[in-house]
Amino acid sequence: GGVQEGWRKMTIDTVVTTHVASDTMTCFNAASSTIGLPLIFPGKGIIPGVGSAWIVGGGVQEVGAVRKCGTLDGNEVSETYTEWNPPSSYAYEMTELKPPLSLMLKKAAGFWVFSEEGTGTRITWTYKGTLSNPMAMPATSLLVKVFLKAAMQDCLDRVKAVVESPEVSQGYLDREVKPDWVRSWVVLSGRSIRVSESKAGVDDTEPLDLTGCVVRDPIHPRAGHPDSIRIDLKPSGKFILDCGSEMNKQAWTTAIRKRALGIDVGDAADPKSS
Numbered sequence: 559g560g561v562q563e564g565w566r567k568m569t570i571d572t573v574v575t576t577h578v579a580s581d582t583m584t585c586f587n588a589a590s591s592t593i594g595l596p597l598i599f600p601g602k603g604i605i606p607g608v609g610s611a612w613i614v615g616g617g618v619q620e621v622g623a624v625r626k627c628g629t630l631d632g633n634e635v636s637e638t639y640t641e642w643n644p645p646s647s648y649a650y651e652m653t654e655l656k657p658p659l660s661l662m663l664k665k666a667a668g669f670w671v672f673s674e675e676g677t678g679t680r681i682t683w684t685y686k687g688t689l690s691n692p693m694a695m696p697a698t699s700l701l702v703k704v705f706l707k708a709a710m711q712d713c714l715d716r717v718k719a720v721v722e723s724p725e726v727s728q729g730y731l732d733r734e735v736k737p738d739w740v741r742s743w744v745v746l747s748g749r750s751i752r753v754s755e756s757k758a759g760v761d762d763t764e765p766l767d768l769t770g771c772v773v774r775d776p777i778h779p780r781a782g783h784p785d786s787i788r789i790d791l792k793p794s795g796k797f798i799l800d801c802g803s804e805m806n807k808q809a810w811t812t813a814i815r816k817r818a819l820g821i822d823v824g825d826a827a828d829p830k831s832s
Contacts, residue, residue, distance in 0.1 A: 568689040586645035602709035732800040
């Protein structure tokens with residue numbers, strides 16, 4: 559009994575935090591979004607990222623609901639919500655842990671708190687793990703307090719970037735039409751993108767569905783076009799756009815990824831107005 563009690567007390571935790579220049583509800587939605595989880599938790603180092611996430615049974619996020627996370631190493635992790643208090647906090651217990659965490663932990667839990675601070679929001683994410691064996695404490699401490707903490711901080715940095723990034727929804731970019739580049743008017747609307755050679759013709763252009771698309775650097779970047787992005791559409795199709803600058807590239811990449819993942823964004827009131 560004493561040994562068992564000792565094991566139950568063998569816990570380890572780590573905490574990360576960031577300040578975001580936005581209201582608590584916006585921060586809560588960005589951090590807790592199920593469909594947006596792959597955008598904010600791509601993994602880091604030995605900690606695998608999330609490739610997809612869904613609520614079991616297709617229900618809503620609430621206490622008792624289970625969220626499945628498909629990780630990029632081919633495994634699945636289950637999160638059961640133990641708290642759901644928008645916009646101030648939520649928490650979950652993780653089961654079906656996979657390596658490397660499962661080698662040292664028998665269960666884990668995450669606690670997210672969103673509090674007003676100055677003109678923005680302080681986000682604090684605490685991770686608590688219960689060791690499967692007290693002898694594993696040194697190795698577990700390294701795993702949780704170094705590797706996992708780095709992945710968690712990266713996640714919060716991405717939440718901050720998604721919320722604070724200036725939203726682009728339209729503009730002129732160069733589209734690759736081999737062997738040349740064609741100046742094109744690009745408009746994002748809902749979860750689609752339209753690309754036209756002129757503003758006037760954009761409404762007559764077929765919208766391309768961005769759902770589940772992948773935005774990345776071109777595999778073989780063209781010389782003189784360092785700020786290009788490649789958009790791989792689902793189930794097929796791809797095109798390359800030159801954003802003209804590193805800052806513009808980041809803005810368009812974030813905007814397209816947010817739409818691909820269904821994170822709420824604002825659209826231009828009139829696609830021809832700017």
